[in-house]
Amino acid sequence: MARSANSSSQEEALREALAEHRAGRLAAAEKAYRILIEAEPHHAGAHHHLGVLLVQTGRVNDGLAHLKLALEADGGEPLYYFSLAKGLLAAGDPAAAGAVLKQAMQRGLADQRFEALKAEIRDRAVTACRQALAQRPQDAALLDNLGSAFAMQGKTQEAIACYRQALVHAPDFAEAHFHLGAVLSQGGQVAEGFEHYMRRAAIVFGKVHGTGKAAADSPDPPHKIKHDRAQRDHLWGGQAPPDAPQVADIFQLADGSRVEGLAVNPGKLTPRLLDAWQKSRPQMLVIDNFLTDAALEKLRIYCACSTVWRKIYPAGYLGAAPEDGFASPLLAQIVEETQSVYGAILAGEMFRYLGAFKYDSELSAGTNTHADNSNVNVNLYIAPDDANLDPESGGMEIWDAAAPDIQAMRRLNGSEEMVRAFLERRGAKRFVVPHRANRAVIFRSTQFHKTDRFRFKSNYLSQRINISLLFGRFGEEE
Secondary structure (H helix, E strand, O other), X not given: OHHHHHHHHHHHHHHHHHHHHHOOOHHHHHHHHHHHHHHOOOOHHHHHXXXXXXXXXXXXXXXXXXXXXXXXXXXXXXXXXXXXHHHHHHOOOHXXXXXXXXXXXXXXXXXXXXXHHHHHHHHHHHHHHHHHHHHOOOOHHHHHHHHHHHHHOOOHXXXXXXXXXXXXXXXXXXXXXXXXXXXXXXXXXXXXXXXXXXXXXXXXXXXXOOEOOOOOOOOOOHHHHHHHHHHHHHHOOOOOOOOOOOHHHEOOOOOOOOOOOOOEOOOOOOXXXXXXXHHOOOOEEEEOOOEOHHHHHHHHHHHHXXXXXXXXXOOOEEEEOHHHOOOOHHHHHHHHHHHHHOHXXXXXXXXXXXXXXXXXOOOOOOOOOEOOOOOEEEEEEOOOHHHEOOOOOOOEEEEEEEOOOHHHHHHHHOOHHHHHXXXXXXXXXXEEEOOOOOOEEEEEOXXXXXXXXXXXXXXXXXXXXXXXXXXXXXXXXX
């Protein structure tokens, strides 16, 4: 009872301090906030409002300290992110301000003031970069930062020009290659964009000369260790000798050139299937024999013999990303032909990103239930049929319910319990698509989905691999 009364008195004290603040009696408000903090050092509201007051009165650094304490005390309040971002902007740090808003959005938090503040941050970032470049016009890092600021404003051509200029001054600037690869491929220039992704991978992992990697901060988990040992033996054609370099220290890519003729089988999207796509719930199509035989075989070899499996997921699977070398000319060909053959489904949606995922049946639980921040997902399975020990499983589960907005998607993606409760409230139905070699599942990305249970042979070439091509963007850039 005493605790409740104490809490009530603190809230009353905060209301009185706020009244002083709003009336312009800032000295009295500051004193009241500080008294409240002295009584309750972790009072989020008092730290927040004191921080705002201090920023307003020009004591920006002191204000930022209190705004950060407010966020530490209550990380679920959107207003605290907004005020901290405003404070950082006042301190002349638009990059940090943008990072704070990004953190809020990744947590699925929303505030109607975020949009205007994001626009202000972008404008200030451009201005800050231009002012710095006036003094250092050949600074590649500044040019890269300006390109990213333009990209956030949607000024694609200006961003491309900045990234290209950065690379003129620093041809081996890995992050400029990464940023240029993204903006080009997402703007329709897939092949050229993928060239820059590949250049980034060679610089970061190949050290230009082909080997070497900085020591990891922490040891690899068991599924990564097991995979790399198996791949090392595969690359040596048997058990690798003790003095052979570790996979983590190798930058090796198999032949990833384009195939002659077609990579994606044409003529699959019949009028009947297009009608099914438009009417089905969940909205999806299953396309068998998606790739031509030549493309499938080359893609399998590329996945087996390229040291691109560098993304480590806690659920026991690995990922390969474009910037790590999973952006070969063959993959660009597959993306381009998918856009051509399935253009009626994509309906003008531009390519956004791709990734490959490899699972160990003994150590991996597969993905959680989630939705993707894109509009259409083309999910392709490439492991041979005889690798799958249970032909009625191994593919994906998909529900006929979608995330209503990007904030809800981010909240639900972070909690299996929350997303299951959401699906139950919606009365969502689950559909299972079994694994088949060279089968593509095309579906609306915002529908919740996950890896189906799977049981594959344990040898290296039998591991379950799926490749996801994402088109369009559901929410804003993260």
